[in-house]
Amino acid sequence: MNWTAIALKNILRRPIRSILTVAGVGVAIAMLFNLLEFQRGYEKGLRSELSDLGAHIMIVPRGCPYEAATIVLHGGKWPRYMDEEWYQIVRGTEGIEASTAIIMDAIIRDGGRENLIYMGIDENYPSLRQSWRYASGDWFSGTQAAILGSSVARSMGVTAGGSITIEEKGRIPATEVTVAGVLERTNSQDDGLVFLPQHTMQQIFGLQGKLVMILVKLADVTQTEQVTAALRSASAEADAGMNIFPLSELLGTLTSLLSSTRVFVLAIVAVAFIIGGVGVLTTILMAVYERTREIGMMKAMGAAKSDIFRLIWLETLFTTIGGGVAGILLALLSGRGVVALLKTILPHTPADFALGMSGSTLAICMGVSVVLGVVAGTWPAWRAASISPITAIRGGSS
Amino acid sequence: MARGVHLTDHRNKGWFIVTRNGQLVHATGLSRTYTVGRREIPALRGVDFSINRGEFVVLLGPSGAGKTTTLNLVGGLDRPTGGSLSVAGEVVADGSVHAKESRLNALRREHLGFVFAEFHLLPTLSALENVQVPLIWADESGRDRAEALLCRVGLGHRLTHRPDELSGGEMQRVALARALINQPALLLADEPTANLDTNTRDEIFGLLRELSDEGLAILFATHDHELAERGDTVLRLSDGVIVHD
Ligand SMILES: Nc1ncnc2c1ncn2[C@@H]1O[C@H](COP(=O)(O)OP(=O)(O)OP(=O)(O)O)[C@@H](O)[C@H]1O
Numbered sequence: 001m002n003w004t005a006i007a008l009k010n011i012l013r014r015p016i017r018s019i020l021t022v023a024g025v026g027v028a029i030a031m032l033f034n035l036l037e038f039q040r041g042y043e044k045g046l047r048s049e050l051s052d053l054g055a056h057i058m059i060v061p062r063g064c065p066y067e068a069a070t071i072v073l074h075g076g077k078w079p080r081y082m083d084e085e086w087y088q089i090v091r092g093t094e095g096i097e098a099s100t101a102i103i104m105d106a107i108i109r110d111g112g113r114e115n116l117i118y119m120g121i122d123e124n125y126p127s128l129r130q131s132w133r134y135a136s137g138d139w140f141s142g143t144q145a146a147i148l149g150s151s152v153a154r155s156m157g158v159t160a161g162g163s164i165t166i167e168e169k170g171r172i173p174a175t176e177v178t179v180a181g182v183l184e185r186t187n188s189q190d191d192g193l194v195f196l197p198q199h200t201m202q203q204i205f206g207l208q209g210k211l212v213m214i215l216v217k218l219a220d221v222t223q224t225e226q227v228t229a230a231l232r233s234a235s236a237e238a239d240a241g242m243n244i245f246p247l248s249e250l251l252g253t254l255t256s257l258l259s260s261t262r263v264f265v266l267a268i269v270a271v272a273f274i275i276g277g278v279g280v281l282t283t284i285l286m287a288v289y290e291r292t293r294e295i296g297m298m299k300a301m302g303a304a305k306s307d308i309f310r311l312i313w314l315e316t317l318f319t320t321i322g323g324g325v326a327g328i329l330l331a332l333l334s335g336r337g338v339v340a341l342l343k344t345i346l347p348h349t350p351a352d353f354a355l356g357m358s359g360s361t362l363a364i365c366m367g368v369s370v371v372l373g374v375v376a377g378t379w380p381a382w383r384a385a386s387i388s389p390i391t392a393i394r395g396g397s398s
Numbered sequence: 399m400a401r402g403v404h405l406t407d408h409r410n411k412g413w414f415i416v417t418r419n420g421q422l423v424h425a426t427g428l429s430r431t432y433t434v435g436r437r438e439i440p441a442l443r444g445v446d447f448s449i450n451r452g453e454f455v456v457l458l459g460p461s462g463a464g465k466t467t468t469l470n471l472v473g474g475l476d477r478p479t480g481g482s483l484s485v486a487g488e489v490v491a492d493g494s495v496h497a498k499e500s501r502l503n504a505l506r507r508e509h510l511g512f513v514f515a516e517f518h519l520l521p522t523l524s525a526l527e528n529v530q531v532p533l534i535w536a537d538e539s540g541r542d543r544a545e546a547l548l549c550r551v552g553l554g555h556r557l558t559h560r561p562d563e564l565s566g567g568e569m570q571r572v573a574l575a576r577a578l579i580n581q582p583a584l585l586l587a588d589e590p591t592a593n594l595d596t597n598t599r600d601e602i603f604g605l606l607r608e609l610s611d612e613g614l615a616i617l618f619a620t621h622d623h624e625l626a627e628r629g630d631t632v633l634r635l636s637d638g639v640i641v642h643d
């Protein structure tokens with residue numbers, strides 16, 4: 001016999017009540033776990049997405065920068081275009097190691113259910129991508145050629161040497177192009193894109209002389225501020241409506257966009273913890289009242305105040321630690337659902353964004369459950385320790 | 399009834415704690431007045447008594463006489479309002495000077511055992527586990543001793559039964575074994591047979607008699623005159639004072 005065994009048996013004495021209490025803590029812990037993992041996963045996903053882009057500065061036409069960011073990162077239809085000449089302004093700026101211009105458009109298929117995104121690129125594009133490798137074939141063989149991302153190639157069932165038809169009823173007449181290459185799987189947005197030579201794309205889509213974005217890679221990253229300033233003044237001089245922003249800034253913009261949501265979720269988590277904690281407190285307090293006579297008898301038999309305090313504290317700790325474990329399991333089970341939900345409500349979510357299980361999150365969640373037990377257990381434990389053995393033994397019968 | 403186990407251990411322990419004059423318990427002018435609101439209720443008004451090692455003392459008196467009050471004082475569960483009391487070598491009270499709570503805990507833990515009319519067993523634990531409970535705070539393990547004690551009180555065949563699977567008499571035997579697990583010198587028994595039928599009462603009393611013969615001192619409170627004759631000494635308590643006949 002030891003305190004642990006007695007504490008566990010006491011918890012199991014009222015299984016339903018204990019399960020409900022543990023569940024209350026579990027829900028709060030699961031929410032905390034998801035929140036922490038979300039924050040971590042989101043920032044990590046965003047960072048890797050931005051570094052995949054291989055660029056330091058992004059130039060888009062004037063407009064809402066969030067919208068621009070989403071389109072840059074995921075591809076899509078962009079309602080504003082910039083003049084091809086702007087690219088010359090950018091290229092003429094000092095401190096730039098490489099740059100590429102991009103035109104993008106989407107063809108809606110299956111009555112709007114699916115979007116196939118086309119990207120018109122120049123020969124500089126692959127040099128900015130970290131993972132530009134061919135699974136088969138090679139760079140555009142001629143003007144009427146295409147390079148397919150791995151998942152597009154798979155869904156279309158074509159390989160290098162085959163051909164695809166670009167068409168949208170009423171806008172783009174059917175055009176056949178040869179598949180020059182198929183890319184290796186990258187787990188980035190490239191997997192879902194069809195790449196065309198820039199001029200071919202402009203012709204097919206009727207976007208002659210237009211661009212959607214320019215990506216700039218710097219020779220020296222520490223010069224980001226200076227180059228950005230130089231680009232901005234060049235743009236102003238030429239009266240070009242370029243929206244120039246460094247990607248480090250973009251990361252900040254996107255994460256700050258999240259912080260208001262995060263405060264809100266944190267408030268809900270706090271409320272969940274208060275509810276869970278009060279649940280633990282009342283359950284343990286109730287158990288102490290129910291067992292007044294038992295505890296009084298223990299004291300009569302020589303158990304010290306500190307012994308009784310420890311017993312009740314242990315019971316509380318076991319309850320909240322149980323809640324912590326249950327909460328982590330719940331979080332792991334619900335992670336996918338939470339991500340799916342977040343993708344529908346957040347303005348932008350990174351492509352490979354998932355809730356993982358990091359050591360720090362585990363440690364925080366277990367630490368919080370222990371602290372919760374220590375806090376919620378103190379008052380009931382103190383009450384139990386102060387039970388007077390004579391009054392306890394005298395009252396009622398059992 | 400198994401007679402194999404003798405409580406020789408506590409006998410040795412007991413010898414050292416006997417007070418100078420050879421008494422395990424010594425009370426002089428012991429009194430306890432309860433205050434309820436402004437009213438003072440003198441439950442015990444200056445009683446003198448002593449208990450020797452191995453002595454079976456029956457504390458006899460009608461309801462309200464102050465029996466429980468006396469046992470609580472001797473057991474260090476309550477503090478007297480007057481008089482002096484020493485138990486097992488520990489000065490529990492001397493006038494207005496009282497022993498510290500930690501000393502009283504230690505006294506109960508090491509030298510005293512309790513049984514009451516109610517059994518106060520932990521419902522989730524087996525008979526054997528219940529007997530071992532006081533060992534937790536004594537930081538000892540004594541499964542064998544617990545088992546031997548249960549055999550000694552005649553419950554060797556009920557070790558794994560939980561309280562709700564035992565009869566009243568059996569539960570009181572478990573409570574008795576639990577009271578003896580730390581090898582006390584003195585057993586404080588507050589009407590332990592009050593909730594039992596006559597046969598069971600006699601069995602339990604007989605068991606206590608045997609234990610006393612083996613060296614355990616017992617202070618047995620009852621209003622049952624029939625039992626009084628079977629102890630070594632009778633203390634007749636009436637309205638908070640000891641009456642001598
Ligand atoms: N906590 C208390 N507060 C006030 N009065 C008390 C308290 N405990 C006992 N008394 C009073 O002290 C007197 C003696 O009580 P005690 O419990 O010692 O009697 P008893 O001999 O054990 O009686 P019984 O046989 O009914 O158990 C009674 O008049 C009782 O009402």
Ligand SMILES: [Mg+2]
Binds near residue numbers: 465467588
């Ligand atoms: Mg009484």
